[in-house]
Amino acid sequence: MHARTRSLAALLLGAALACGATASRTASAADSNLLNVSYDPTRELYADYNKLFAAKWKTESGQTVAIRQSHGGSGTQARSVIDGNDADVVTLALAYDIDAIADAGRLDKDWQKEFPDNSSPYTSTIVFLVRKGNPKAIKDWDDLVKPGTQVITPNPKTSGGARWNFLAAYGYALDKNGGDEAKAKEFTSQLLKNVPVLDTGARGATITFVQRGLGDVLLAWENEAFLAVKELGPDKFDIVVPSVSILAEPPVAIVDQVVDRKGTRKAAEAYLRTLYTPEAQDLAARHYYRPRLAEVADRYADRFPKLEMFTIDGKFGGWRSAQAKFFADGGIFDQIYTPGR
């Protein structure tokens, strides 16, 4: 009996190893092979961009490159890279998630200085998505704390997107009250009382608002709001741009450990660098991200209304300190949010 179980275990392990060996060799018809681990809303953008880059790389280096995509919640994706998902590049929702990968030693701690503009080739901001005709007349942040207004936003504990939402509201309240933290806490606490349900992820919250029809206003990334309007009909929703919001910078980085092992550093670097070229910037704008290049931004000026935007670094001293102050256990979010209220 013992012999039998042992040989069974050997069989299982052998099968697993055989699969492992074959899996690591598949999909290598191209000269180089990149894996871009990204977050949810960038799917359409990178589907187009990968074609653009592959063509460009072919003419520049004469080599073919195959790019594979992985999408999911930003935090989950960072976790999978830490646990060994072999991403050559990561393109996530917030710098904090890439910091986490850096803390695990998989990429250089100074990654954010490697590429221009805080390594964020495109930006976005937080806007309001309201029902067609704006029946509750929501114009600015102050309208969100009025009694009877239902606000949909995901849980900042689990969703990167929701942290931008929370900080946008908090930053607005700080500005309005001359930097008074107590007043800002009061404001965001009031806002959270108007949230009937905190979804775990940004897409989940969007689905709650647009498909399930819950709430009067959805706090969303501008690109997500545009996409929802485009996919589900311009006759159903309006986008409201507040007077002030936060500059959302979804950053990109090379995973040093992986590219050095796979020998793909050159291609990976070109892949991210090319995001800053006019063609790629135009692509980003077409997929509703705000381009960094002024010449491209000018062309899309009527799509992206001008508004006052503050940055994480300017207002909260960067993601690391914002994370510790607001979203760590016992942080400001925990202090002001009581579930079921």
Add this chain to the structure above:
Amino acid sequence: MALDAFFGPAAAPARPVRSEPRLVRGVLIGTALAFLAIFLVLPLAVVFAQAFAGGVQAWLDSLVEPDALAAIRLTLMAAAIAVPLNLVFGVAAAWCIARFEFRGKSLLTTLIDLPFSVSPVIAGLIYVLLFGLNGWLGPWLRDHDIQIVFALPGIVLATIFVTFPFVARELIPLMQEQGAEEEEAAIMLGASGWQTFRRVTLPKIRWGLLYGVLLCNARAMGEFGAVSVVSGHIRGETNTMPLHVEILYNEYNMVAAFAVASLLALLALVTLVVKSLLEWRYAGELAASRRH
């Protein structure tokens, strides 16, 4: 209760001893059917209605799209590896538990049930902790260029884990009930171990085995939680059908999402139909084997 007290004395002498009053029967049957309709038939109908909302062509298009094809291929492949392995394991485990007495037998029985009681998410996480880069074996595996989690092997391992008990659970009570007399007789008459298994044991357990395999297969194709944790979500490569359904749904692509979901549902339905067909075809034989 109240009804019984009310109708009881008058109705009691007239009706046969084991039959319920017509009203009770009606309520029971009605409740069962209503439950079935609301919780099974209606959702299934919605899945198919949504899937064909864009017409048959749109349904087909969403299934032959490369990422969907890759997901279907991966799901079938994972099931094709996991189910035979669990078949071998299930028979071996049931055999040794039903036929032999040894120390730690009850522990083994409990362990076999473990995947039923552990949340699938944990099932996925244990493999990440074991084979992930920060896990026990991760660094060694990477040095030898072997990828387990976030690739096919991880998905297969997670699938095997969650479908582990189906075959064994189906066989253990059956084999315990059947006893070992016939096998003993076969061996006395000079049959080898393999002959005994193939000509005596296998025919006796084949129905239980078939049920176990079908259930195991259905779960292997439908598993979401455990596979989601170890998948890495690489498009066209490590997304199984259930994961692909979720992705499409989150991309507002309802028709495609439900098209893939309907295919999954169809696979499950085919499993059920095959089971019923076999039951019907071999009804006599089945009754005979149950008599043991």
